[in-house]
Amino acid sequence: MNLLVEAFGFGLVSMSVIAIAAVGFTMQFGITNNINLAYGEVMISSAYVAYYVNRAGISIWIGMVAGALFGAVFSFLLNRIVYSPFIRKGTSQIGMVIVSLAVSLMIANLLLPIVGYDYVSYQNSTGELIHIGSIILTTNQIGIMAVSVALMVLIHGLLKYTRLGKAMRATAANPTLARNCGIPTQRVIDAVWLITGALCGLAGVVAAMNSDSFAIVNGATFLITVLAAAVLGGAGQPYGAMIGAVLIGLITELSAAIWSPEYKEVVAFGVLVLVMVLRPQGLLARRGAMAAAG
Amino acid sequence: MNLYYGANLLIYAGVDIIACLALNLQFGVSGIVNFSFIVFQAVGAYTAAVLSMPNDKAFGYDFQLYVGGYQLPFPIPWIGGAVAGGLLAVPVGLVVLRKLRADYQAIALLVTSVIANTVITNARPFLNGAAGLALVPPPLADQIDPNTAPYQYFYVGLTILAVVLVLFVVNRVVNSPYGRSLRAMREREIAAMAIGKNPVRLKMTAFIVGGVIAGFSGALLVGFIQFWAPSVWLYPETIILFAAIIVGGRGNNVGAILGALLVPVGFEEVTRLLNNAPLGLPAGVVPALEWVAIGLLIMGFLWFRPDGVRPEPRRVFEGGPDIE
Amino acid sequence: MSEGSTTARDHQPLLVAKDVHRHFEGMRAVDGVSIEVPRGQITGLIGPNGAGKSTFMAVLAGTLPATSGTIVFDGRDITRLPPFMRARTGLVRPFQLPSEFARLTVLENLLVAAQDNRGDSLFGALMGKRYWIEDERRLVKQARVLLKRFGMTAKESDYAGTMSGGQKRLVEIMRALMLKPRLLLLDEPMSGVHPKIVEEIQYYLQDLRSEGITILMVEHELHMVERLCDSVVVMAQGKVIGSGTMASLRKQPEIVDAYLVG
Numbered sequence: 001m002n003l004l005v006e007a008f009g010f011g012l013v014s015m016s017v018i019a020i021a022a023v024g025f026t027m028q029f030g031i032t033n034n035i036n037l038a039y040g041e042v043m044i045s046s047a048y049v050a051y052y053v054n055r056a057g058i059s060i061w062i063g064m065v066a067g068a069l070f071g072a073v074f075s076f077l078l079n080r081i082v083y084s085p086f087i088r089k090g091t092s093q094i095g096m097v098i099v100s101l102a103v104s105l106m107i108a109n110l111l112l113p114i115v116g117y118d119y120v121s122y123q124n125s126t127g128e129l130i131h132i133g134s135i136i137l138t139t140n141q142i143g144i145m146a147v148s149v150a151l152m153v154l155i156h157g158l159l160k161y162t163r164l165g166k167a168m169r170a171t172a173a174n175p176t177l178a179r180n181c182g183i184p185t186q187r188v189i190d191a192v193w194l195i196t197g198a199l200c201g202l203a204g205v206v207a208a209m210n211s212d213s214f215a216i217v218n219g220a221t222f223l224i225t226v227l228a229a230a231v232l233g234g235a236g237q238p239y240g241a242m243i244g245a246v247l248i249g250l251i252t253e254l255s256a257a258i259w260s261p262e263y264k265e266v267v268a269f270g271v272l273v274l275v276m277v278l279r280p281q282g283l284l285a286r287r288g289a290m291a292a293a294g
Numbered sequence: 295m296n297l298y299y300g301a302n303l304l305i306y307a308g309v310d311i312i313a314c315l316a317l318n319l320q321f322g323v324s325g326i327v328n329f330s331f332i333v334f335q336a337v338g339a340y341t342a343a344v345l346s347m348p349n350d351k352a353f354g355y356d357f358q359l360y361v362g363g364y365q366l367p368f369p370i371p372w373i374g375g376a377v378a379g380g381l382l383a384v385p386v387g388l389v390v391l392r393k394l395r396a397d398y399q400a401i402a403l404l405v406t407s408v409i410a411n412t413v414i415t416n417a418r419p420f421l422n423g424a425a426g427l428a429l430v431p432p433p434l435a436d437q438i439d440p441n442t443a444p445y446q447y448f449y450v451g452l453t454i455l456a457v458v459l460v461l462f463v464v465n466r467v468v469n470s471p472y473g474r475s476l477r478a479m480r481e482r483e484i485a486a487m488a489i490g491k492n493p494v495r496l497k498m499t500a501f502i503v504g505g506v507i508a509g510f511s512g513a514l515l516v517g518f519i520q521f522w523a524p525s526v527w528l529y530p531e532t533i534i535l536f537a538a539i540i541v542g543g544r545g546n547n548v549g550a551i552l553g554a555l556l557v558p559v560g561f562e563e564v565t566r567l568l569n570n571a572p573l574g575l576p577a578g579v580v581p582a583l584e585w586v587a588i589g590l591l592i593m594g595f596l597w598f599r600p601d602g603v604r605p606e607p608r609r610v611f612e613g614g615p616d617i618e
Numbered sequence: 619m620s621e622g623s624t625t626a627r628d629h630q631p632l633l634v635a636k637d638v639h640r641h642f643e644g645m646r647a648v649d650g651v652s653i654e655v656p657r658g659q660i661t662g663l664i665g666p667n668g669a670g671k672s673t674f675m676a677v678l679a680g681t682l683p684a685t686s687g688t689i690v691f692d693g694r695d696i697t698r699l700p701p702f703m704r705a706r707t708g709l710v711r712p713f714q715l716p717s718e719f720a721r722l723t724v725l726e727n728l729l730v731a732a733q734d735n736r737g738d739s740l741f742g743a744l745m746g747k748r749y750w751i752e753d754e755r756r757l758v759k760q761a762r763v764l765l766k767r768f769g770m771t772a773k774e775s776d777y778a779g780t781m782s783g784g785q786k787r788l789v790e791i792m793r794a795l796m797l798k799p800r801l802l803l804l805d806e807p808m809s810g811v812h813p814k815i816v817e818e819i820q821y822y823l824q825d826l827r828s829e830g831i832t833i834l835m836v837e838h839e840l841h842m843v844e845r846l847c848d849s850v851v852v853m854a855q856g857k858v859i860g861s862g863t864m865a866s867l868r869k870q871p872e873i874v875d876a877y878l879v880g
Binding site: 098108224269 | 325327393402412529583586593
Binding site: 466472487490 | 679681700701702703705706710711712717718719720721722723725726727729730731732733735737738739740742743744745746747750753754758762771772774775777793794797
């Protein structure tokens with residue numbers, strides 16, 4: 001029983017990490033209707049940026065900001081330089097998947113000669129252990145959860161209350177109509193890539209913080225978990241991604257406690273397949289990709 | 295030219311050609327974006343290996359642990375490999391190819407490839423995990439000594455036969471009314487249904503036939519290199535084959551062969567040259583740059599020449615009006 | 619079979635839909651529609667926008683499942699049959715735009731629709747050219763006859779994707795004919811087509827009727843309906859509000875008010 005409660009605690013941290021990543025990923029999908037397979041590599045690159053900042057003696061929490069900035073700029077450029085031109089050219093949806101896969105390979109392999117194959121980790125004190133009942137968490141992990149909750153609140157605020165958020169939802173639902181209504185679609189799209197890119201970068205740093213060590217190879221495995229959460233919640237639905245993250249976080253940590261920690265991604269994969277077979281539209285499927293809940 | 299080097303080149307070329315012909319059938323002709331292709335080649339290799347190897351105890355305690363070990367003579371392991379490729383295609387196809395939209399299918403297959411590699415790596419007693427299977431007996435090893443020159447000729451001949459066989463089968467399928475139905479389904483699935491085509495059946499058939507050929511290519515390769523491990527079939531290997539199809543030309547066998555020669559074989563050779571040239575590059579840089587080049591190649595062709603070097607030919611029927 | 623029963627069968631409607639419902643997300647797009655489509659005639663399906671006509675056609679074709687009700691095609695209950703099977707039994711719905719096979723030639727677009735080609739199966743393909751070449755030649759001839767009839771002989775080797783809108787319509791009609799259909803479901807066959815081609819399509823539809831093909835056609839242009847259709851079914855808000863000849867319908871004030879203006 002204690003084991004399960006402990007796993008639940010880990011699940012809370014896990015879901016916080018996954019939520020940041022999944023919300024960003026699903027928003028990118030919502031606005032472009034294309035799956036950005038390079039998302040995992042951008043996450044990992046940002047984790048490395050934070051690593052180098054950290055190595056210079058700076059706190060990893062500042063490094064997190066650096067990672068977020070890097071993710072934002074990188075994703076923005078990725079869309080402007082690669083994805084947008086291909087989309088404008090009329091590349092099919094499948095063509096875009098292949099392009100994003102090619103990009104992900106390129107990013108990973110451009111990084112490899114620079115950062116090497118070895119696993120690295122951040123230098124930060126894990127902080128004291130906090131006991132909540134049988135749940136034992138470090139202050140770091142609580143910090144991660146706090147960051148995640150804050151971001152979810154910010155995203156909710158963005159989507160529901162700001163003009164940009166409303167414009168994003170409109171553009172996601174019907175780009176041509178949005179443009180005809182005077183919404184500057186290009187700027188909205190740029191804003192989405194900057195914001196989701198920041199989320200992606202942040203998620204990468206936070207995921208790396210939550211693991212003992214990381215390396216380039218983790219990019220693909222991060223992506224599977226993110227995909228599982230996003231598809232489970234409903235592609236393009238940010239609130240769905242949050243729900244998906246909660247479920248995937250819990251399920252994977254419970255399975256790690258009961259079964260084996262090596263197979264966390266396999267469990268996430270299993271969930272992904274189940275969702276695709278039983279309910280491919282996900283939990284919060286709705287017409288119009290970024291409809292706010294309620 | 296060194297005989298062993300030449301044989302190596304020809305055999306790899308043969309394997310790549312066969313793999314590309316299979317992927318072309320699935321992707322180029324039928325429109326199935328099989329991002330898990332390499333898994334089917336792997337299952338063929340593993341099957342051929344465990345069918346032809348002796349029981350794992352024979353290697354001394356705990357050297358390698360794996361299932362099977364029936365020490366069956368050639369060509370049974372190869373047939374087994376081909377069958378395994380086809381059998382694997384059944385559950386994978388039934389799960390993925392039925393109601394999902396095309397890009398979901400693609401990522402489901404991609405993720406399958408990543409996970410399959412992880413699972414095999416971690417489940418040691420099954421197929422010896424990360425270390426893989428070594429000392430796989432080459433076909434007819436007791437008739438001809440594998441370490442001699444005549445064996446090289448033999449294996450090259452075997453490869454050529456294999457290529458001819460696969461080409462024969464694939465050609466018949468692609469250049470037939472059935473191939474036409476596959477292409478129609480690729481073009482517009484809903485319209486194909488409106489004229490009576492069953493898209494699930496068509497896709498499953500292309501997927502299974504492609505799987506059989508992929509498994510066969512794995513058996514052919516493992517018999518030569520006598521070794522097979524997860525590091526050989528990581529998910530990006532499929533992308534090289536996709537690059538080959540995109541570069542060579544989709545939807546036609548000539549394009550697939552051309553792509554196989556240009557991309558996997560071409561790159562292999564260029565890497566070898568660069569590795570031997572005294573450029574003073576740190577280890578690992580050349581393969582990494584190779585992948586970058588593959589990515590650029592894919593994007594370049596999708597941008598400038600999506601139909602590839604040799605596009606799908608237009609079918610003209612005899613007895614029609616004169617074409618200028 | 620005696621003379622009497624053959625004639626009796628000929629008078630049986632080819633398609634009978636009974637109390638068909640199609641509900642989705644709280645909307646009753648098709649709300650208890652029952653119609654009978656007489657054999658060998660052109661029947662029109664008219665009504666204001668949003669009446670549920672296209673939805674009903676989709677249910678008949680099988681691309682949307684019926685929430686309830688039955689559909690009987692030539693005596694056979696096809697309510698649960700998937701769309702591709704309905705096409706094989708002779709119930710064909712062309713013009714699901716866009717629907718040409720772009721990277722197949724015009725001739726190939728026709729050939730691919732044929733049901734009776736021995737080479738159109740894995741087994742047949744593997745058996746080799748000699749096995750199916752006879753069927754192929756016969757079908758090429760058959761297709762060329764159609765091409766000639768619709769004036770597209772010169773285009774046989776052009777990619778269907780490069781055809782103009784009107785030509786694509788003709789390709790779709792020809793393709794449907796290669797299927798040897800018994801009932802054609804046409805959803806606004808004339809919309810978005812150049813007026814000259816509209817004339818041609820009308821003639822072709824009349825030709826098809828004279829060959830014994832039954833047609834059920836959704837159409838907005840009432841003078842077209844007047845010219846082509848032997849009888850008409852009027853739908854509004856998911857229900858059938860009247861049926862019969864245009865002349866008899868004009869005599870019913872509710873229908874005139876609801877829809878027939880001029």
